[in-house]
Amino acid sequence: MRLQMQVDELQRVFRNCPHCGASELYIERNHRIHCSACHFEYFHNVATAVGALVVTPQGLLLLERAKEPARGKYALPGGFVDPGESLEAALVRECGEEIGWFPENEELHYFCSFPNTYRYKDILYNTCDMFFLVKTNTLDPASLRIEPGEVTALKVLPLSDIQDDFFAFESTKQAVKLLQEI
Template sequence: MSYFKFCPNCASQNIQFENNRRFECFDCGMVYFQNVATAVAVIIIRRDEMLFTVRNREPKLGMLDLPGGFTDPDETAEETCARELKEELNLNIDSERFKYFKSFPNNYLYKGIPYKTEDLIFIVECPENAELTLEESEIQSVKWIKMSEINLEEIGFESLRKAVEEHLKLYI
């Protein structure tokens, strides 16, 4: 099923959007590739706990999430981690403190359009006495959950569920 009905260059309907990856217009010859988007997620650790956010918007409204988001053009993944934590939690962490953990592919359905992402997972220790201020349009609340008590089924995205599961294997 195609999510686009017209060519954005010539408005022709003589188009094909193969596997939601390669868009081609057979009238004007336009070809567009929808490449994988880079996103980051941060596992924030405090002693034996992990920080989760509770999503305040779709997709996965009300489910557990890790702080993070999409990488902007000309931004490193570590810079994305620092920017997203500042935006979402008002948490200032230098980009050099984030340690790469693993990556997982993800399907991100947003307003009926499927996006393929590559979620880069980083780990960081929470600064002592950090005070969090939530970006309420995106985050309902935060939860510090003991690693031994994390319910993986409450995590909204499969890629993040796998990341947390892999991380827990290191501690439990």
């Protein structure tokens, strides 16, 4: 049902073939867009995103989102991986951009991944969100510099105080739940 909804949405956005202009575009397996007239093909592939589970002695670092989607809800430092970037490089860059903190590569430990969807300007993207654990005793949250365009507030909460409905994204909920269970 959910997949059919995504196919319908893609059909609405991709009305004509960008190569020959034909209106007979077919969407298969929720991501392959194919023109039967000129055989143009485009794959609306899964995008890669990264998130940091930053665990300090006081708890988990959470960012209140400044923008849509899900403005006001909590997220983790992170974002989309740029073309040509590794997961680690993307995570370090995103932490720098959002909170002015650049973790060392050795501090990043792969933890888990979950699929997610991300709606931006009427287009629904399927993502695979990869989460890294960053345990730190030296990070002082008060010293972080938040980027107001991205983040309105920063919180550090004990894991046991964090609830499902705090989060903007399903994948973050799942990753934090897993962290709470270990």
